[in-house]
Amino acid sequence: MAIPEPQFDELYRELILQHYRHPRNRGRLPGAALRAEGANPVCGDEVTIELEMNDGRIARAAFEGQGCSISQASASMLTETVAGKTVAEVRRLADAFERMLVNGEPPAPELGDLEAFQGVSKFPVRVKCALLSWKVLQRALEGAA
Ligand code: ZN
Numbered sequence: 001m002a003i004p005e006p007q008f009d010e011l012y013r014e015l016i017l018q019h020y021r022h023p024r025n026r027g028r029l030p031g032a033a034l035r036a037e038g039a040n041p042v043c044g045d046e047v048t049i050e051l052e053m054n055d056g057r058i059a060r061a062a063f064e065g066q067g068c069s070i071s072q073a074s075a076s077m078l079t080e081t082v083a084g085k086t087v088a089e090v091r092r093l094a095d096a097f098e099r100m101l102v103n104g105e106p107p108a109p110e111l112g113d114l115e116a117f118q119g120v121s122k123f124p125v126r127v128k129c130a131l132l133s134w135k136v137l138q139r140a141l142e143g144a145a
Pocket of ligand 1: 040043044045067068069070071129
């Protein structure tokens with residue numbers, strides 16, 4: 001019961017399509033210390049995230065999942081963005097991403113490529129798609145020391 005993909009150009013920034021068609025870090029991490037999964041039943045999106053940790057930083061992140069282009073592109077971009085960052089840095093990033101999408105705030109500079117999702121903020125039903133992987137990430141990080 002996936003909801004139809006909306007036909008709004010601004011939702012489909014080129015970077016989002018690139019990540020959807022060629023997802024980065026898709027698969028499992030044999031050495032993953034942290035793992036969480038989640039779903040967005042409204043759209044049928046599913047995302048699992050695995051993290052390898054090293055000295056308080058995320059060494060590598062990978063995801064598996066299925067669902068709409070927004071949810072999967074968001075997960076792909078997340079895995080690239082969080083690699084090498086500390087848990088605190090990632091929590092701030094997740095917060096800034098959520099404020100851009102939910103409150104319509106201008107993208108914070110540290111969001112970098114994630115600003116590609118800014119247009120999604122105009123489509124509340126898709127905001128959950130974009131946020132899913134970040135919610136799953138935060139759940140995974142609850143297990144971090
Ligand atoms: Zn979705």
